Amino acid sequence: MIAQAVLAAALSIPLATAQLARAVVQTTAFNSSFSFSHAQIQDAQLDGALVETLQNIVNYDRSQLAFGGPSEDDFYRVPPLASTKNVKPGQLLKVQAFTDPTAYAIPPSTALSRFLYTTTTLNGTLIPASAFILWPYTPHQFPSGSGPHKRNPNPSGSAKGKVPAVLWTHGTSGFSSFWGPSAHRALWYEHAAPFALAEAGYAVVAPDYAGLGVATSWDGSHIPHQYSAAPAAAHDALYSMRAALAAFPANLGSNFVVLGHSQGGATAWAVAETLAREKVAFADLLPGYRGTVAASPPTDVFRAPAFFILPTVGQALQSIFPTFRLSEWLTPLGEARARLALQVEGGITAVQQLYFGRNDTYWPDWDTASWYAAAFARLSAVGRREFAGPLLVVQGTADLYIPFDATNKTVADTQKLFPKSDLEFLVAAGVGHVPVLHATRQFWLRWIETRLAGEPLVRKGPFRTDLQSVMPIEQHLLVGNSFPLWGGLPEYQYELPLGL
Structure with missing residues (x-):
């Protein structure tokens, strides 16, 4: 009874001074009213149904931007440099230590930071890029063990109180600056990875990738997103980790594990290959590297x-091969629709x-x-x-985007070429592309924990683990059917009972 009285008194405090906000109907397009022009419809040969569908998609995508997105948010404006002569990749350009979380749909008790840093294109050109860090409420606590595998009581590689890091490399969002996950209210992947990692006590260091987020370089030139060029994205990731450590030396632990999915799965795998190939260039990061999880990686x-x-x-291929023309691959209709996608900054959907x-x-x-496809395939491939x-490597057998047999063959070939390597393959039967992150979460979270705890692998060398669903697979929800909806204004807070 006493507890109930205290609760009732606490709830009455705000009501004594102010009324609750009026509940207002919210639509997913509440802050966008985009529509195509007649010329755009004619050029791309869109029928009425497709016009309506695409306008709904574009309006929804624009409603998911925090602070109006990169085109309106001053954070993405690159500070001027007198010269790039002495600027190195991974150099910190700007830090927003406190990013107002009320513009985002991130979990309660997490915090957000953003920063700009330098990276390179596939051809080696120095450019600016953006990234975010999602902070947990408290660092992950590593339980102490006993015997030969006793865990390091301070495994984060730094002084007490620092947060162990996971370098998160996201899957396909879009193909222009509009699509940096640091500008997306739910950081694009929400509970599938970044929210889960932060709630587990890890600092999630996440590059947007070059061309996503920051649109132009110091000289005003356009920054292309070199989509699916995994080695370039791997540099984006490693340089973002270097810059994050410089930005938050008192908060961020030096040890890290890499986790990526889809486009980011290939990026994560490419990070592991880059660290093996470019030991001198990343000598500062190698001592803290503890391993990689590559989920649903497009190896070809x-x-x-x-x-x-x-x-x-x-x-983006012309930024890699200047003589390439889109007309070599696409018909006039394909080119017209590519122009439209570029004009409206259309994303994957x-x-x-x-x-x-x-x-x-x-x-x-x-x-x-032409030779461009074979050349890009060689540049972009991971594995072997x-x-x-x-x-x-994590893969679902029912993945519609990344064929299981392709990943299976790449893993098998890599294991054959490097029989003493510590390459594990986790297979989830009947599971699709993004849902594989949910289906296998307990396994990759445990894998990350044991790597950051400094525990040796239980089994050395390559091996495969197959998972089956508890219930018949057709009884499980196979594709996600809900999403975080921002309700940050008082009139929408009735959608979030008790601030949950």
Whole structure:
């Protein structure tokens, strides 16, 4: 009774001075009213149903931006430099130690920081990029053990109180500056990875990738997002980790594990290969590196459906091969829809609607008509190379985007080439692309914990683990059907009972 009286008194305090906000209906397009022009509709040959569908998608995507997104948020303006002559990759350019979390749909008791830093394109050009850090309420607590595998009581690699880090590399969001996850209210992957990691007590260091977030370089030139160029994204990730350590020396632990999914799964795998290949360049980070988790990694980018991969890879290919023209892969209709996607900064969902299932948007001989596809495949592929281990590859057998047989073959080939390497393969039967992160969460969280705790691998060398669902697979929810909805204004707070 006493507890109930105290609670009732506490609840009455705000009511004594102010009334609760009026509840207002919220739509997913509440802060956007985009519509296509007649010229855009004609040029891209959109019928009425597709116009409506795409406008709904673009309006929804724009409603998910914090602070109006990179085009309106001054954070993404790069500070001027007198000269880039002495500037090195991984150099810190700007720090926003406190990013107002009320503009985001992140979990309660987490905190957000953002920063700008220097990275390089696939061709080695120095450019600025953006990243975020999602902070936990308290650092992960590593339980002490006994015997030969007793855990390090201070495994984060730093002084007491520092937070152990996970370098998170995200999957495909979009193809222009609009699509930096640091500007997305739910950081793009929400509970699938970054929220889960922060709530487990890790600092989530997350690059947007070059061209996502920051739009222009110091000289005003456009920064391309070199989509699916995994080695370039790997540099983005490693340089973001270097800059994060410089930005938060008192908070961030020096030991880290890499976790990535889809495009980011290939990026994460490429990080492991980069650390094996470029030991001198990353000598400062190597002592803290504890391993990589690569989930649903596209090890051969052109195994993805041609109608999707050709316009998306093709958009940035000229920044890698200056003589490439999009018309070598796409038909006039395909090019027109690529122009439209670029004009409205359409992300992965909009591009899928523009191209899904259409074989009239690309030439049937695109892969043999020129040398660009083979050249980019060699540049972008991961696997079958030496890597800094240990490496855990996670894949669902029902993945519609990354064929299981492609990942399975790459893993098998890599294990054969490097039989003494610590390469683990975790297979989830009947599970799809993003849901594999949910299905296997307890396994990769435990794997990350044991790596950061300094525990040796239980089994050395390559091995495979197969998981089966507890209930018949058709009884499980196979694809996500809900999302975090920002309710930061008082009139929307009725959607968040008791601030949950």
